[in-house]
Amino acid sequence: MSRYSVFAIVREGLRHHTGWPRAWASPEPRARYDAIVVGAGGHGLATAYYLGRNHGITDVAVLEKGWLGGGNTGRNTTIIRSNYLQDPSAAIYEKSRALYETLSQELNYNVMFSPRGVMMLAQTEHEVRGYRRTAAANALQGVETEFIGPRRVKELCPIMNIDGPRYPVLGALWQPRGGTGRHDAVAWGYARACSQMGMHIIENCAVTGITVEGGQVRGVDTTRGPIGCDRLGLVVAGHSSQLADMAGFRLPIESLCLQALVSEPIKPCMDVVVMANTVHGYMSQSDKGEMVIGGGTDGFNNYTQRGSHHHIEETLRALVETFPMLSRLKMLRQWGGIVDMTGDRSPLISKTPVGGIFVNCGWGTGGFKAIPGSGWAMAELMAKGEPGPLAAEFSMFRFREGRFIDESVAAGVAH
Numbered sequence: 001m002s003r004y005s006v007f008a009i010v011r012e013g014l015r016h017h018t019g020w021p022r023a024w025a026s027p028e029p030r031a032r033y034d035a036i037v038v039g040a041g042g043h044g045l046a047t048a049y050y051l052g053r054n055h056g057i058t059d060v061a062v063l064e065k066g067w068l069g070g071g072n073t074g075r076n077t078t079i080i081r082s083n084y085l086q087d088p089s090a091a092i093y094e095k096s097r098a099l100y101e102t103l104s105q106e107l108n109y110n111v112m113f114s115p116r117g118v119m120m121l122a123q124t125e126h127e128v129r130g131y132r133r134t135a136a137a138n139a140l141q142g143v144e145t146e147f148i149g150p151r152r153v154k155e156l157c158p159i160m161n162i163d164g165p166r167y168p169v170l171g172a173l174w175q176p177r178g179g180t181g182r183h184d185a186v187a188w189g190y191a192r193a194c195s196q197m198g199m200h201i202i203e204n205c206a207v208t209g210i211t212v213e214g215g216q217v218r219g220v221d222t223t224r225g226p227i228g229c230d231r232l233g234l235v236v237a238g239h240s241s242q243l244a245d246m247a248g249f250r251l252p253i254e255s256l257c258l259q260a261l262v263s264e265p266i267k268p269c270m271d272v273v274v275m276a277n278t279v280h281g282y283m284s285q286s287d288k289g290e291m292v293i294g295g296g297t298d299g300f301n302n303y304t305q306r307g308s309h310h311h312i313e314e315t316l317r318a319l320v321e322t323f324p325m326l327s328r329l330k331m332l333r334q335w336g337g338i339v340d341m342t343g344d345r346s347p348l349i350s351k352t353p354v355g356g357i358f359v360n361c362g363w364g365t366g367g368f369k370a371i372p373g374s375g376w377a378m379a380e381l382m383a384k385g386e387p388g389p390l391a392a393e394f395s396m397f398r399f400r401e402g403r404f405i406d407e408s409v410a411a412g413v414a415h
């Protein structure tokens, strides 16, 4: 595959763009691979990529039941930040954010990482205290954040009304190198790099069963036939419990639909990301000009990937006091994705009761930002059979052992 460069664009321009190769190959599945990753979302593809890049394991298949990036990876609102409270979270999210800084160069694919700054508004005294505490924890963790006052908030985001009668803005937790990226491009960039290493990315191939013999994985059944392997990574977000069920164990995961919506495109008016956790909403402006808006999850477990009318109303009602301009905007599209929630709102990157099977899930409402770091940690786990320092605390057995990594404030609503 050729490298993308300014010279390639000129060359292809001269020959009417007839010579671009496919970004990734679409091979028939082989009977067996060293390692199989189920799920071609960002986390699955990043896992495969770092298996090859960091550990030299390239006999890998990534199996995807639909199309690449068609799960939550292609449905999220692309916020990237690392201002979490607990040390293990800050370590993996900051590793991830740092990898995003140079991901376009690394993958030779423009993932449009835009470190425009992320602010989490404090609209109650309780939040002020909480975010001051997080800023202090972040300082110790080497994560660059600060607590800023309302005047600075207004300077950074002039369209905001900071004097709301119900929820005045009292300050914000500000991460200047947080921001956004292009979600599809992250999946496409990793897929292209995996394909270049000779890995097989097999779309329209649902895993329907998992073969276990003597407590050890032997392979999977798929809609395109059985495939053998000694190492199996389950990286399927909202479907993780279903895959675990096929292998005969249970996961501490619940699946819920999380919705988002975008407005009609308007002129540039907001160049930061704002999250308002008290009122339950957040917003940024896409490069196309649409206001990208998100709220909370459905209040009941489900596997739908659809929006619902009351969510539009609830989310806009929550945000309109702080962003009065929303009352004049038309909403264009709405959608949902199935997120995988754990009780402490932290992920699982873990060995399982079955030898050779590893899980990476539980990123819930906030896993887009974690894709590079999560892939890095999961690849290490699959390659060595034991978690490295990034994944060590994220075992699925921590719930049994009472070692929660409580991120309900950092991750419960805000993505």
Ligand SMILES: Cc1cc2nc3c(=O)[nH]c(=O)nc-3n(C[C@H](O)[C@H](O)[C@H](O)COP(=O)(O)OP(=O)(O)OC[C@H]3O[C@@H](n4cnc5c(N)ncnc54)[C@H](O)[C@@H]3O)c2cc1C
Pocket: 038, 039, 040, 041, 042, 043, 044, 063, 064, 065, 066, 067, 068, 069, 070, 071, 072, 073, 074, 075, 076, 077, 078, 079, 080, 205, 206, 207, 208, 235, 236, 237, 238, 239, 243, 258, 259, 260, 294, 335, 336, 337, 338, 339, 361, 363, 364, 365, 366, 367, 368, 369, 370, 415
């Ligand atoms: C509306 C919304 C907004 C969000 N906003 C943000 C945000 O702003 N910032 C942030 O950091 N995170 C956000 N998230 C969360 C983020 O999108 C997810 O945590 C992340 O994308 C999960 O990636 P993944 O690769 O684990 O899962 P997915 O992208 O869902 O990939 C899993 C894949 O597994 C496949 N699969 C499932 N079952 C099978 C099977 N049996 N066989 C084969 N394949 C299978 C699915 O088809 C899917 O493609 C948001 C999520 C949603 C829904």
